[in-house]
Every structure is written in structure tokens, then in C-alpha cells.
Amino acid sequence: MKLIDGKALAAKMQDELKNKVDALQAAGLIPGLAVILVGEDPASQIYVRNKARQATAIGLNSSVVRLPEDVSEEELLGLIEQYNQAEQWHGILVQLPLPAHISEEKVLLAIDPEKDVDGFHPMNMGRLWSGNPLMIPSTPAGIMEMFRAYDVDLAGKKAVVVGRSNIVGKPMAQLLMMADATVTIAHSRTQNLQELTKQADILVVAIGKDRFIKAADVKEGAVVIDVGMNRDEEGKLHGDVDFDEVKNVAGLITPVPGGVGPMTITMLMEQTVRAAARKLD
């Protein structure tokens, strides 16, 4: 078994990004990322703080706006419109999930697709599925970078994605398909899931169930990517893959923490830098 070190790869990509940002700065352009956080969810607070810290480390301008839990949808949409208009912000990210009284659909539709660094706007989802992507969701984009860095050959391989969310499962499947893998999307209602996962040369798990995938579910030598983030009662983080078991079967495997998570944040920065660089074209 070999570990895919997401933390190390993210650090290397951050260095490369910093050079790109320096070059843009020399041309008079400082990429800017605006993050909007609604409410006090402690996990979201930590993620947002990490994003702002990394943005600053790379040399981006970043702004974090914290809105109260009971902010109106109208007020949030108004703020997004301001950021859409403001030239110094090239990327806009509204941290999910949102409180129940705010329509996620309306919020995602309100973000200018050119500034939608998450790639969640229906325009960006549609562009990805039609094979002409603009902004790509950062978790699957980061996973594709891992495949590249570790020379994982995808063409013609059997890939199984467990999870069908708009944020991970669906875009992941499309990116794998664009790389010529043969892709199956499985999910919580799939029958005989093990039969499918055991055939996978590439297994990406994003189903949100603590240590759900066991050694018996995995083909010998498979590449196993764990998108899960499940916190136990002691506050310890676990993936959707039972790492201690599966590491003995997999050929390559990502840990949690230190796998997909750090890459997700770095890819957000990368999309922000690319959105800014488009202004110079």
C-alpha cells in the first residue's frame, strides 16, 4: 500500500500558485476571494478560517463576511450582487449548508458563473457535463490532481463513485469519464453495492457514512479515494473508508485527515487565481 499524501501535494501546489500570484501582481492584478458565511456552525467557522488563512499565504486578497443565522434571503442575495459587481473580487464562495429559510438554489443561481469558484452554479454544472468546463467543483478537481501526481492511469479503467451529490459524486463521475474511465455511480440505495465496489480499479467514496467501506469491499491493488469527514464523539475525524482495514488491500489510498480536504481548499485558490488571470486575456 502507498499513501496519497494530500497535505504534501496541496503544499506543493500552493507554492506553485504563489508564483502565479506573484506574476499577476507584477502585472497589477491581485486575485481576490470573497467568502460569505451565514450562521455560527463551528465546523464551518473552522473551514472558513482555514480558507482565509491559505488565501493570505498565497498572496490573494480575501474577505470573509459573517452574517447572522437569521439574515434574510433578500439581504444575502443583495450582498452577492455587490460582490458580482465589484472588480477586485474574482471568486465568490457562499459556505454551505445555509439555514433552512434561505433557498440554496436561489443563492447559487445569484452568483456570477465567472466568479463561482465552487462550480456549483447550474451554468457551471451544465458546462462541465457538456464537456466544456469553466469552474470545476474543488473536491473532485483536487482528486484529479492526485491521480495526475501519482501517475494513476484512468483510461479504460473501471471507476466506481459511491455518492451522487452535486458537490462531489456527479462532477467526480464526469471528470473520470472525461479521462476515459468507465464510470459507475452508486449511492445509498444501490443494491449489491459490494459487488460493484469490488470490481473498481478506482474507488471514490463520498457517501457520508463513518468507515463504511471495509477491506472486503475493495479489489486488491485498487486506488481508494476517501472524501468522507465524519467526527466521532471524541472529536476524532474519520473517513467513509475504514482506513486501518482497507490500507492492507488498496494499492493507493488517501488518509483522513490529510487527504482530500487540503486539496479541496487549494483547488479553490487555484480557481480564484484562474478567474483573475482571465481578466488579463
Ligand SMILES: Nc1nc(=O)c2c([nH]1)NC[C@@H]1CN(c3ccc(C(=O)N[C@@H](CCC(=O)O)C(=O)O)cc3)C=[N+]21
Ligand atoms: N461553498 C462551499 N464550498 C466548500 O468547499 C465547502 C462548503 N461550502 N461547505 C463545507 C465543505 C467542507 N469543506 C472542507 C474543505 C476542507 C477540509 C479540510 O481541509 N479538512 C482537513 C481536516 C480539518 C479538520 O481537522 O477538521 C483534512 O482533511 O485534512 C474539510 C472540509 C469544504 N466545503
